[in-house]
Amino acid sequence: MSNHTTTGAPSAPRLTSLSHGGGCGCKIAPAVLGEILRHSGGASVIPPELLVGLETADDAAVYRLNEAQALVATTDFFMPIVDDPYEFGRIAATNALSDVYAMGGRPIMALALVAMPVARLPLDVIGAIVRGGQDVCAAAGIPIAGGHTIDSVEPIYGLVAMGLVHPDRVRRNAAAQAGDVLVLGKPLGVGVYSAALKKEQLGDAQYRAMIDATTRLNTPGPLLAELDGVHAITDVTGFGLAGHALEMARGSGVQAVIDWARVPLLPGVSDLAAAGMVTGASGRNWASYGEGVQLGAGLDALAQALLTDPQTSGGLLVSCSPDSVEQVLEVFAREGFADAAVVGRVQAGDGLQVVGA
Structure with missing residues (x-):
């Protein structure tokens, strides 16, 4: 290390x-x-x-x-x-x-x-x-x-x-529509990595992955805004994926649904979090907005910690129509975001629901 x-x-x-x-x-x-x-x-x-x-x-x-x-x-x-x-x-x-x-x-x-x-x-x-x-x-x-x-x-x-x-072409965080698909541009885990770094438990390859993720400019943003099917964009930072998805849902008057099994993670993040490499900000985030999040069966404290993990220079969270998903992923790929992935959907309702084990 x-x-x-x-x-x-x-x-x-x-x-x-x-x-x-x-x-x-x-x-x-x-x-x-x-x-x-x-x-x-x-x-x-x-x-x-x-x-x-x-x-x-x-x-x-x-x-x-x-x-x-x-x-x-x-x-x-x-x-x-x-x-x-x-x-x-x-x-x-x-x-x-x-x-x-x-x-x-x-x-x-x-x-x-x-x-x-x-x-x-x-x-x-x-x-x-x-x-x-x-x-x-x-x-x-x-x-x-x-x-x-x-x-x-x-x-x-x-x-x-x-x-x-x-x-x-302004893309707000409050214009997601029921029926949309959610796409995340970068993997999660920067907060876990930072906690491990402070305790000198972060490997060299993980450190390089951390630097690569946090210094990659979110250049897909204006390209995505040119697509009519892209309705809302925000970036995932200090409040974690759950916090920023919840902001998007509340601002838009809809419910966001995250499929936890599809969320990309930085290498080794789950093991580090299981070993206690979790920031205090993760707990503060959950205390602040956890009442607005429905965690599905099979999702434990580890999933909760990663959902609330504060991301520094995190990825874009995009709410787009189903027929524009391929274009959205193509933009991310063209700009060098190989980990971009569909992570959920938007439906009628309120708050945030997280499903999957």
Whole structure:
């Protein structure tokens, strides 16, 4: 096993040792977030040009600029999920850009958010984090055009990401239709892998699989949005597959059904989870929304842990008509997402149902 320690000066501490959580596992639990928003209570200006706001916990805000263009705006940042600073930067940037892709948009530029314990981390380590983010943005064809830096107790990195989409091609998380099929773009298990990494129980091949999954840009998003049969898209991140599928179902006024036997997993994830490599965020997720999930017979605590496993830079969850499934899978395959799979369906009802052993 390898702990994949930080590159840079020999005195540099492990990045993950400087934070109380990592990646999207840092997200505030859904129930707590709901309470915060409920108590925020201030007056809000909602112009008619705001096509997507806070209403359904969507992935990004969308603002109509003109008849042919809408601005997609989002921000995402977190603490280290890995110890290699360059890979941390890549993962955080990929994750931030994902929300633009999930709305059907194409990124146009980003701003960097950099909060670092400058007295504890060598400057070359901080520079490697920033360089990782720059390289991902270069791969996406966009500049990091500015940003903001502060001295912080814990290392935090992320982006403000902006993109463009045709107003008619915005894909929300709240437009799934009864009869749709659900397709997932990436395998689950990043949270389990991160827990194993912290305990130095993650194998080298699994580490490489983790980096490959979390740094793969969700470029199918705008291509999928061009398909009339694609009704809704979201990306699976900190609330886990169950949480984001439930958000989609509630926002759309339907019931999502996940066939657990068809859900792709990263290599060895089930064994690691069975050995106790589960994040605290998984339990917090279930406590927040578990009452809205019906677990079928034969699904045990392990399945529950994986369904709620927080995904950092996770895959797109697509709700599409049955006759467009082949096109959807072709788009994923063409963009390099070999693990994309049909994982369920949408039907009349409410909440989330998980079936299969």
